[in-house]
Structures are given as structure tokens and as C-alpha cells.
Amino acid sequence: MKEKLETFLDETMANIGYMLGKPEVVYPKEAGHADYMSSTALAIAKQYGKTPREIAEAIVAKMREQLPPYISEVEVAGPGFINFKLAREYFTGIVDFITKDAENYGKSDIFEGKKVIVEYTQPNPFKPFHIGHLMSNAIGESIARLVHFHGGDVVRANYQGDIGPHVATAIYGIIKRGKGIVGTTTSEKAFYIGECYVYGNAHCEADPTVKAEIEKINKKLYEGDPEYKTLYDEGRAITLEAFEALYSVLGTKFDRYFFESEFATKGIAIVREYEAKGIFEESEGAVIFRAERYNPKLHTRVFLTNNGLPLYDAKEIALTVAKFTEIHPELSIVTTAVEQKDYMAVVTEAIRQMFTVEKYADHMEHITHGMMRFATGKMSSRRGNVITGESLIRDAKEAILDVIVDRGFNDAEKKEVAEAVGVAAIKYSILRSGIGTDIIFDFDKSISFDGDSGPYIQYTATRARAVCRKATEAGIQASLDIPTNSTLAIEQVLERFPLAAERAIKNREPHHIASYITELAGAFNSFYAKEQIVVVGDETSAYKVAVTQATATILEQGLYLLGIKVPEKM
RNA sequence: GCACCCAUGGUGAAAUGGAUAUCACUACAGUCUUCGGAACUGUCAUUGGGGGUUCGAAUCCCUCUGGGUGCACCA
DSSP: OHHHHHHHHHHHHHHTTOOSSOOOEEOOSSTTSOSEEEOHHHHHHHHHTSOHHHHHHHHHHHHHHTOOTTEEEEEEETTTEEEEEEOHHHHHHHHHHHHHHGGGTTOOOTTTTOEEEEEOOOOOTTSOOBHHHHHHHHHHHHHHHHHHHTTOEEEEEEEEOOSSHHHHHHHHHHHHHTSOSOOSSHHHHHHHHHHHHHHHHHHHHHOHHHHHHHHHHHHHHHHTOGGGHHHHHHHHHHHHHHHHHHHHHHTOOOSEEEEGGGHHHHHHHHHHHHHHTTSSEEETTEEEEEGGGTOTTOOEEEEEOTTSOBOHHHHHHHHHHHHHHHHOOSEEEEEEEGGGHHHHHHHHHHHHHHOTTTOGGGGEEEEEEOOEEETTEEOBTTTTBOOBHHHHHHHHHHHHHHHTTTSOOOHHHHHHHHHHHHHHHHHHHHHTSOTTSOEEOOHHHHTOOSSSSHHHHHHHHHHHHHHHHHHHHTTOOOOOSSOOGGGHHHHHHHTTHHHHHHHHHHTTOTHHHHHHHHHHHHHHHHHHHHOOOOOTTOTTHHHHHHHHHHHHHHHHHHHHHTTOOOOSOO
16 A cells, blocks of 8 residues: 555656655554655755645645545645545455455565575573573564565574583583482473583682683583583483473474584584685684674684684584575574674674675674663573573463463363463563563563553454354354444554564564554454444444454464464463 | 664653654553453653754764673683
């Protein structure tokens, strides 16, 4: 519609001699003025030496000569805005489209025929899966779904750090504490390993001999020394299994797992190869890359340590090569917290200098999100100052179980509802704000049930569905034959779903979807409170049911794009 | 020290350079007891300071202040 109006405006202006620039039609920030508006007259007034009002009047007069059927009214307002009001039938057409072809409403071909890797979550075996990983998972999953929604062929990837000093530190801790891996369930064992990591770190910081010992373990792990193999394999399997349980609860299914251990040797080889070609150089025994040579904003980073071990940087290069040579994506997206921004820029610069023929760097995108932090400061898994993803989900579920005690659910339903709603509350609290901003973790807010929250939208969707069921029972079939204006406000919001979906993917900002569905849910709830929908004998009831059905559909679609499930009842 | 990011009601956030800056929470006052109350309606309060660009700035530029992040062997 936006494009249609723009073309119409453009043609009209050309007709009467205003040829400067391409006019833009936008959705007004504040509802009530118009369905769409353009401020083009204000922009060009000066160049034509006329007042904006004059120009706008002229354009509107010309438009009125042959108004297309989808516009019911066009007028000049304020200093020279051109306001468009759309025809009633146009909105009915939107509802009709959603009812018939819900799957395709709001889709675009932005990623049509393109393969896109989205890498996200990236927890490290032997370390706790904390709420920061939850944040990365929520954002990455939503981006993946948005890419798919807009025609892309998505490969969900997860890169897990199963080697390096953090692993050595955890193993040191397990050995020193001397009881093996304590715990009966996988989850308990994984938790214990996380504690051992914290224990190891505390000792490492306090005592240099411990540090040396951990370094020795690290080196042996890289060499595949059999001394630690059993413990390593066991610990790795336990933490990975615990992660897997979480992915399942969160609704993520990865297509491809990458492990850091796969890229250690390859990372060394590739850095050595390009060291010979002059991209990397030796300094104080380490192999480094001087990124500031190519871009003054970047800095020098070490890729191989002075004892020849590959750092994250070196492994990242090998990982990138593997992604492109195995999967051949058009675009490779990596989402991480913002603290890795400069680091990733340096690695990308190295890749740009290395692969001048393949040009991998041109197909890489790094999306950074803010960090989960406490009011008192940064979370640190080294110090054990974290909230684990599992405990947060568990607490959220318990809070929900309190709410649903007397709703007649059996135990299995209770568990299912509590999980769906709990995860929704957490995910929504992450996705409702722009991904760039840090989130100060607040338990009550992260599991809020009312107002601007995940459960509020889930509730609205299930309620709308319940109304539709009621309508069927009452023998009322959804139909658009006899429209009513009582649903117009909802229809106006439904009309904008494609805009929200487009903005969300173009800017890589899922929160546009969250804001949108909140607005839609609000519009529906206001309507619901005022109007009886299912009324036998009311000839407009069928229309209201159709709008209710369309609303439920779009709420579900929006929640899906945020990675949130809608329970049947709640 | 250098680089990058951020600053919006009491709190958390939204706003593609456009009209009177929007929402939620909190507080207070109501609706209602229904097609599912995890609902609806109303009231209160806001763009860190100073310059500039623009017909028009929360948004762009400069500067100051305050916060965050990164910067050689963690990931």
C-alpha cells in the first residue's frame, strides 16, 4: 500500500510539474490524523518558492480528479501534510487475505533463494549456561525465524567452546575437589562442573602455581593427552546434554553444531599459512595481526600464543572458512554480545586481507546485542556471579504454577502451560526492547505477566481463539459480507503487520514485532471489553468473528517470529 | 590514554528527520462479575547541559557531563 500511494503521489506531482525528489509516504506516528501521510510538500516548498500549503493544495486538488478506489479521502492538514484515508473495503480486503492465506501475509522476498547461516547462543561446555546465553538464544532464534519468513533458507548454527583455558580450569577444579563429577541428574552434574570452573578460577587468580598447572592441562588437552581424556569426554558430554535440554525448552533446533576443538589445528595451520604470506607476523613469540594497518580504528590482536596454541581469533577464521566451504551461504550472520564487537571487527579484517578472491568478509555480518547485567555490575561466570538459564526458567515456571492453581488443568497440562508461558515471559522481556541496549536483570520484570509482556499477548491470542470456538458452537460462521466499523481500529493495526515484519528484518530488530503485537493485542482487548462478539441474531457478528480470527492468527504469527509458543489454553 | 556504544516520566522501554513524544509498570480512581479478569477505562509525570544544521531534531553534526564496552597471549 505504501508503494502504491507513493507511486500515485509521484505521478500526480510529475503531472503538475513538481519533479524534485521521490516523495515518501509513511505511516503517521500518531494515529487519528490519517492512515498514511506524506510530508513531501514541506520538503520541496523552498525550492519552488511557494508555501508548503500551496503545493499540497495543488497536489491534492489534482489527486481528487481521479481518486483510486482504495483511497476514500485525501486532504491537506497542518502546515502542508497530505493525509490519506483508505477505503473501508481495503481493510476488509486485508482481513480477507489473512483469513485465506495467513501463511503469506506480511512475507517478503528479501531473502528469497538465499542461504543464510545464523550462529547464536554459543555456550561453552564446562561453563554454566547463564541468562546472557538466554539472551543470545532469544535474539538469534528470532532473527533466524525472520530470515526464514522473508524467504531465506536458514541454517541455524551453534559454535560451542569445548577447548581452551576455561575447560582446563574446570578440569583442574574437578580433580582438586576430588570427588569426580558429583550429582545424580545431568542437570546437577552440569551445575557441579560450573562450580568447579569457578573454584578453579578463584585458585588460579590467587596462586601463580595453580595458573601454571592449568596452563599445563590446557596444553595437554590441545594435544589430546590420554591423561585427561576420560574426564574431558565425560564433562563435555554432560554439559552438552544439559544444553540440549535447554534448547528444547527454548524452542530452538540447531541444524549444525561447530566445536572449537575442531578448529584448533586448522586454526594454527591457516594462520601459519598466511603468516608466510605476510598477513600475520611474529612478535614476542606470538603470532599477531596488526589490524590498525588497514583500519586505524582497529587494534592488534594475538592469534597464536607464544607456546603455539591458537586463540579464539585463529579458531574463528577456521570456523568461517568451514562455514563457507561446507555450507556456501549467501550471508553468514553471527550474533554475540556487544563486548565482542571490536574483536570480531579485527577478525573480519584479517579475513578480508586473507581471502581476497573468495571475499568471505563481504558476506559476513556481526549482530551485537547488549548484555544482561545486574544492578551492581557485570555478570561474571569466572566468579560464579551468574544466574543460570535453567534456574530462571524453573523460577518462572513456579511463579506461573501459582497463578494457574485453580484452572482445572491436569498435571501434564499444567507443566506444558507453565513452560510455554514461563519461556514466553523471559523471551519477551528480552525481545521487547532494542537489541543494542543492555538489560538490567530484574527477576520480577523478566517474568511479568501483565501489560507489555509475553503472557499478555499469549493470553489475548488464546482468548481470541476461544471466542472463535464459541462462535462455531453458536453456529456463527466467519464472514465478511456485512462489515461493521466497530472492528476498524483492529483492522487498521492488522494492515501494518507487513511493515513491522519488514522493519524487523531489515534492521535486524525483533523488537519491532514485539511492539507491533502488543499494539494489536491492546486494540483487540479494548474492542473485546466494549463489544460482544458472538451474538446470535446480530448480522455483524460474523464479521466480528472473522476479525477475531484474523487477530488470533497474526498474534500467533508475531509470537512465532519471536520464538514464542502459544498454548491452547492458559 | 585511545576507539566504539549509550543517555527519553519515579521505574523499564518505544518513536522511518515530520503534526500535541508513545506504551507498559508503579500509585490513585473507576468498569465489570462476560464470548476466558493474566482484561478494560481514566488521572499524574519526560527527550542530561550548551551550541549548530534543517521549513521541521529525541533522532543529524560539534562540545561538555555522566555511564558502559573493548584495546597482546580468556572466549
